[in-house]
Amino acid sequence: MEKIIIEGGARLQGRVKISGAKNAALPLIAAAILTDKEMRINNVPHLKDVDTIIRLLRGMDVKIERYGKGEVIADASRIGHIEAPYDLVRTMRASVLVLGPLLARLGKAKVSLPGGCAIGARPINLHLKALEAMGAKINIEHGYVVAEAKRLKGARIYFDIVTVTGTENIMMAAVLADGKTILENAAKEPEVLNLANTLNSMGASIKGAGTDIIEIEGVSKLGGGEYDVIPDRIETGTFMIASAITGGDVEIADCVPENIEPLTIKLMDAGISVNADTTKGCIRVKGGARAKSVDIKTAPYPGFPTDMQAQFMTLMSISDGTSMITETVFENRFMHVAELRRMGADIKVEGNTAVVKGVSKLSAAPLMATDLRASASLILAGLTAEGETIVNRIYHLDRGYESIEKKLSELGARIKRV
Numbered sequence: 001m002e003k004i005i006i007e008g009g010a011r012l013q014g015r016v017k018i019s020g021a022k023n024a025a026l027p028l029i030a031a032a033i034l035t036d037k038e039m040r041i042n043n044v045p046h047l048k049d050v051d052t053i054i055r056l057l058r059g060m061d062v063k064i065e066r067y068g069k070g071e072v073i074a075d076a077s078r079i080g081h082i083e084a085p086y087d088l089v090r091t092m093r094a095s096v097l098v099l100g101p102l103l104a105r106l107g108k109a110k111v112s113l114p115g116g117c118a119i120g121a122r123p124i125n126l127h128l129k130a131l132e133a134m135g136a137k138i139n140i141e142h143g144y145v146v147a148e149a150k151r152l153k154g155a156r157i158y159f160d161i162v163t164v165t166g167t168e169n170i171m172m173a174a175v176l177a178d179g180k181t182i183l184e185n186a187a188k189e190p191e192v193l194n195l196a197n198t199l200n201s202m203g204a205s206i207k208g209a210g211t212d213i214i215e216i217e218g219v220s221k222l223g224g225g226e227y228d229v230i231p232d233r234i235e236t237g238t239f240m241i242a243s244a245i246t247g248g249d250v251e252i253a254d255c256v257p258e259n260i261e262p263l264t265i266k267l268m269d270a271g272i273s274v275n276a277d278t279t280k281g282c283i284r285v286k287g288g289a290r291a292k293s294v295d296i297k298t299a300p301y302p303g304f305p306t307d308m309q310a311q312f313m314t315l316m317s318i319s320d321g322t323s324m325i326t327e328t329v330f331e332n333r334f335m336h337v338a339e340l341r342r343m344g345a346d347i348k349v350e351g352n353t354a355v356v357k358g359v360s361k362l363s364a365a366p367l368m369a370t371d372l373r374a375s376a377s378l379i380l381a382g383l384t385a386e387g388e389t390i391v392n393r394i395y396h397l398d399r400g401y402e403s404i405e406k407k408l409s410e411l412g413a414r415i416k417r418v
Helices: 022-034 048-058 093-106 125-133 164-174 190-201 233-245 257-269 306-316 336-342 372-384 404-410
Strands: 004-007 013-017 038-042 063-067 071-075 108-112 137-141 144-148 156-158 180-184 205-207 213-217 225-228 249-253 273-277 282-286 322-326 346-350 353-357 366-368 388-392 414-417
Touching: 004 372, 013 404, 022 038, 022 048, 022 071, 022 093, 022 164, 022 190, 048 063, 048 071, 048 093, 093 108, 093 125, 093 144, 093 164, 125 137, 125 144, 125 156, 125 164, 164 180, 164 190, 164 213, 190 205, 190 225, 233 249, 233 257, 233 282, 233 306, 233 372, 233 404, 257 273, 257 282, 257 306, 306 322, 306 336, 306 353, 306 372, 336 346, 336 366, 336 372, 366 372, 372 388, 372 404, 372 414, 404 414
Parallel strands: 013 249, 038 225, 156 180, 366 388
Antiparallel strands: 004 388, 004 414, 038 071, 063 071, 108 144, 137 144, 180 213, 205 213, 249 282, 273 282, 322 353, 346 353
16 A cells, blocks of 8 residues: 655645646536536646546447546537446545536436545435525435436525535526526635636626625526636645744645635634735745644635645644644544644544644654545644654555645655655
C-alpha cells in the first residue's frame, strides 16, 4: 500500500497552480445525463472520485472519455441503464448526484444507498423527500433507492438543513420538471453556483443560485456545450496553510480568492501575511513569526469551511496561545486529533469543540489517515515536524488532491510517495 514520507523543516517557496474543484467537477459530470447532446468539461482534476463517477456513467451507456489535461467529453444520447450499483456508490457518497438527473431525463432510477461515512452519517433523506414532493414514487428495496416519475412536477421545497449535494441533486431534477421549483434554505457554495451557471448555459432557467432561495423554471430539453470547472477552494486553502506553517513564501495561482475569504481572514488574524489579487486570481501567503492562536467555528458557505477545519487545527497546534475549534457541520470530524497528539500536539476534545493549546514544535511519527481532509492535515503536520513523518492510507488523499506531493516538492518540500 502506498504511503507518503516527509522530512520536515523545509521552508516552502515558489508558485503553485490550483487544480479544478472535485466538488464542482462531480455534479457537472452528472449533469451530462440531462442532455442527449455532447458536453465538454474543462479543468477536471485527475482524482479517484472523478474516476468513480466516470465509471458510473459508463455503466449507464454514457460515452465518456478524458482527453488531454483536464478535459472530459460526455455523450449521453444513448443512455440506457438506470442503475448506480453499490460497488461504486459505497466508495463515493457523491454518486447519489445521478439520482436527480436520471429521474428527470428517463423517469426512473435505481441508486444504491450510500452507506456509512467516516466523518458522519450524511443521510440522503432530504433528497428523497424533495423528489417525492415533485411527484416521484420512491421505494427502498434491498439497499437501493428505486424511484419513478413520468415527469417530475415543480414544487416548493424547504431543506431542513443546508445540503450541498441535496441542492445540486434537486436543482438538476428540477431543470426538466413541469413548472417552477423553489428551493429554500439552499446551499450557497461556489460549486452550486458553478453547476447553476453550467445548466443555464445548456438552456435551463435558474435564478438565485448563490443565495438561499433558488428558483428553477422547468424546460423540455437541454443542449450541450463546453464548460469549465472552477478552481478548488479547499486545495487553495491547504496550500495557504502549507506556506504559513512552514514560514514560507508561496504564490497560489489559478484560484478564486473570494471563495476562500473566511480562511484568509482567520490567517490574517493569526498574524500571517496574505495578499490576494482578485483580478489575477492569485494569493501570496508569507509565514514569518509563530502564528497567534485564533478561534474558528465551521459553518456552511460563506462561513469557515468544514473541509478546512483539520488543516487549520494543524496550524493552531503550533501556534502561540490556546484556540477553540468548533465543528458544527459534521458530527465526527475530529479523528485527526489522535494522530496529531502522536506528534506532540496538545488537543482536548469536548463534544463538538477541540481546545488546542499551541506547542513549540511537533515531532515526526508514523501516522494513519482517516479521511480526505484529515490526510491533508497530517501532510501539513509532517511539513513542520522534526524528523521523518510517514503517512499511511493515503488513498484518502488521492480522492481530493491532484498530485499534492509533486506540487509540494516543487515548492521545496522534502516529500515522496513510496
